[in-house]
């Protein structure tokens with residue numbers, strides 16, 4: 532495949548962590564993935580198989596042991612603002628208001644007050660939190676904090692959003708609302724999204740493509756195209772069949788080791 536035709540190409544990436552006592556953890560096996568522009572890709576896999584490691588390497592927060600990451604055909608050697616990351620914990624700065632959190636990246640880039648104001652308005656509107664602009668994180672629910680974290684990432688206008696279990700700490704109802712919200716943001720803002728989740732249900736609801744990883748050291752076990760129209764109907768028979776297929780694959784991986792968790796929510 533032509534490297535330049537992909538938004539992201541992850542080529543033979545692997546990671547071994549070496550601890551202080553020279554203990555080696557082989558977190559990620561050799562992994563190659565091609566991701567097209569505007570794709571919504573979900574990654575599921577047993578706990579500890581290297582999903583977060585993979586995202587952190589792509590974000591430039593961690594060095595790979597082998598392999599390369601290409602962004603529109605060019606090798607990535609350092610973090611770029613074109614690739615934003617959202618974590619499970621909301622990671623807002625507690626001493627800044629919602630509005631000031633949203634414009635944090637723009638402030639680092641020394642953008643003018645007018646540009647910051649415009650971006651704040653736009654993204655407060657997108658996340659439906661205009662009336663909370665002056666609130667502090669402790670005054671917000673978990674779902675609201677995560678919406679602000681998403682707005683902050685979007686305000687930097689990255690081409691790619693890396694999302695590591697972003698809805699993992701939310702209650703089931705808020706999680707479903709946030710999934711719908713994210714799909715709307717993705718559709719309206721044409722981002723490429725790489726989204727790690729423990730929930731097979733969530734992956735099928737969101738993704739164009741699901742990458743199922745093996746147990747540690749994680750490698751790609753299967754890539755599944757989710758060919759169902761949106762909004763997806765969780766009661767659809769194809770939805771159930773796909774979920775069973777993926778859960779069975781993960782079960783096989785669990786049977787290879789014993790320390791894995793799969794979230795069975797909604798089943």
Ligand SMILES: Nc1ncnc2c1ncn2[C@@H]1O[C@H](COP(=O)(O)OP(=O)(O)OP(=O)(O)O)[C@@H](O)[C@H]1O
Nearest residue numbers: 548549556558577578579580581582583584585747
């Ligand atoms: N900084 C580190 N130093 C040493 N080992 C690490 C480090 N970070 C992760 N690991 C190990 O690498 C492996 C993969 O971790 P990682 O967090 O990438 O997995 P994961 O698939 O995201 O797990 P989970 O689904 O439980 O969040 C684990 O065994 C973990 O203990």
